[in-house]
Amino acid sequence: MRCPECQHSDTKVMATRLQENAMVIRRRRYCHHCGHRFSTLEACCVPDLVVNKRDGSCEAFAPQKILIALQKTFKKDARSEENIRQLHQQIIKIIYGQEGRPITSQRIGDIVSEQLRQVDPMAYIRFVSVYKDIRTPSDLLSAVQSISQDS
Numbered sequence: 001m002r003c004p005e006c007q008h009s010d011t012k013v014m015a016t017r018l019q020e021n022a023m024v025i026r027r028r029r030y031c032h033h034c035g036h037r038f039s040t041l042e043a044c045c046v047p048d049l050v051v052n053k054r055d056g057s058c059e060a061f062a063p064q065k066i067l068i069a070l071q072k073t074f075k076k077d078a079r080s081e082e083n084i085r086q087l088h089q090q091i092i093k094i095i096y097g098q099e100g101r102p103i104t105s106q107r108i109g110d111i112v113s114e115q116l117r118q119v120d121p122m123a124y125i126r127f128v129s130v131y132k133d134i135r136t137p138s139d140l141l142s143a144v145q146s147i148s149q150d151s
């Protein structure tokens with residue numbers, strides 16, 4: 001990495017630190033030529049994913065929105081932040097692994113609810129009642145029945 005001050009190429013890494021849930025690496029560097037100290041960031045290149053929404057519009061996929069939805073869903077649970085982040089990472093991985101682009105917002109909702117159904121039936125019910133089309137008691141009943149089909 002070239003020094004931003006003197007453009008010299010002989011710089012040395014002094015410290016390396018993980019940031020933001022280990023998704024970003026920050027390095028402190030030192031230039032041997034002019035003594036300038038600076039930082040560099042290293043992050044994974046996340047592929048672009050476009051989401052087709054139900055109203056016909058589209059937007060860039062925002063993993064953060066799913067994290068917020070999960071945090072809301074587990075608000076009243078004793079589940080740890082670390083636990084929620086792990087579940088979030090798992091869901092994001094599945095979404096990026098989907099074939100066929102763009103992905104629909106409905107498909108994303110299905111993936112999230114399916115993962116929740118496996119880890120926590122009550123969180124699943126809470127999630128679908130907020131984010132999916134549950135308008136009548138029988139909608140809710142069929143959501144509950146889809147849980148008992150597995151067990």
Ligand SMILES: [Zn+2]
Nearest residue numbers: 003006031034
């Ligand atoms: Zn320099």
